[in-house]
Amino acid sequence: MVAYGETMPRGVLINLLDAALAVGLSTILTSTAVALTAWAQDGRLPAQPPRLPLLVDASSGLDRELKRASKKVFEAQSRLLAEVPVILMALRLLDAEVSALTTLSVSLPARTPHGDAYLNLLGEVLCGRHPASGAVLKALAEKAARIAELWAEDDPQIVRDLQAAQRPSHESVWRLARVLTALRGRKQTRKWFELLDACFLCNHPCGLVTKPAAAGSRARQETRHPTLTDTMLDYLVHLWVAYQQRKKQPPTVKGFFLWLCDRYGLYVHKPPPFQMPVPANLLRRNERWTEDRLRDLGLFVSVSDAEPDKRLLARFPTAHE
Numbered sequence: 001m002v003a004y005g006e007t008m009p010r011g012v013l014i015n016l017l018d019a020a021l022a023v024g025l026s027t028i029l030t031s032t033a034v035a036l037t038a039w040a041q042d043g044r045l046p047a048q049p050p051r052l053p054l055l056v057d058a059s060s061g062l063d064r065e066l067k068r069a070s071k072k073v074f075e076a077q078s079r080l081l082a083e084v085p086v087i088l089m090a091l092r093l094l095d096a097e098v099s100a101l102t103t104l105s106v107s108l109p110a111r112t113p114h115g116d117a118y119l120n121l122l123g124e125v126l127c128g129r130h131p132a133s134g135a136v137l138k139a140l141a142e143k144a145a146r147i148a149e150l151w152a153e154d155d156p157q158i159v160r161d162l163q164a165a166q167r168p169s170h171e172s173v174w175r176l177a178r179v180l181t182a183l184r185g186r187k188q189t190r191k192w193f194e195l196l197d198a199c200f201l202c203n204h205p206c207g208l209v210t211k212p213a214a215a216g217s218r219a220r221q222e223t224r225h226p227t228l229t230d231t232m233l234d235y236l237v238h239l240w241v242a243y244q245q246r247k248k249q250p251p252t253v254k255g256f257f258l259w260l261c262d263r264y265g266l267y268v269h270k271p272p273p274f275q276m277p278v279p280a281n282l283l284r285r286n287e288r289w290t291e292d293r294l295r296d297l298g299l300f301v302s303v304s305d306a307e308p309d310k311r312l313l314a315r316f317p318t319a320h321e
Helices: 008-044 064-079 084-100 116-126 133-151 158-163 171-182 186-200 232-247 255-263 280-297
Strands: 301-302 310-312
Touching: 008 064, 008 084, 008 116, 064 186, 064 280, 084 116, 084 133, 084 171, 084 186, 116 133, 133 158, 133 171, 158 171, 158 280, 232 255, 232 280, 232 301, 232 310, 255 280, 255 310, 280 301
Parallel strands: none
Antiparallel strands: 301 310
């Protein structure tokens, strides 16, 4: 509780806890998604916990150019996130075949409480770097052939997709996973993004993302806009100030921006990595919007225009003060 303050109104605390849930759950879920996409590339999970980089609009949509840039960055990330159900399906297929091999069943790494070693083993099998790769890939190719026979009269496109998967290889696993994911239906696939929206607390005053209401075209409905609400700023600043107090360091604004990038993947003053370029003038405007909002909320202390004097202040005293 030292991150929020020793005493504060009940309503404020509840809002801060809602913001904490939005940040925590969305970071866990999106980091898992980014780790899985990295695994899909070379069969190994990244050594460092990844973050999904997002450009957060501190103007809350008042600056149209900032809003447009923020939405475009999230749209690019959405294409990456859309692959997660396929990756999970591939993992399920590999898990079933590997678990069925009696030669491996006694020597498999533990799945819990941390399954990194097991997922890396499945990646080795998928990429053909494991002694059991041949048997597993052959078994999945045979399953693809049987599914193609079952759908021969109902859906020729599925048959064509699966026929290309009947030669044992890592590509055959991905083709089979895509077909099975598609057969689950669009409604099931959309549940993945519904989970994302729930973790982001989409359209909630304490959330991280907004999107249009149900009316209008589907493309417009699926456009998400990362923002920093007043409650979200309040929570993040309280957390940052308490964090710096424990380290006995000043809670500077510049450090706050860098901390948001490193800890949560929320970018304010610099462009997200590996994304479309964001004009420098937009980033400077976003930084000014953030500082103005922080000042209005009583969280910003600026003695002069010098950068080292720009510090943050929690609204409620903590135990470290």
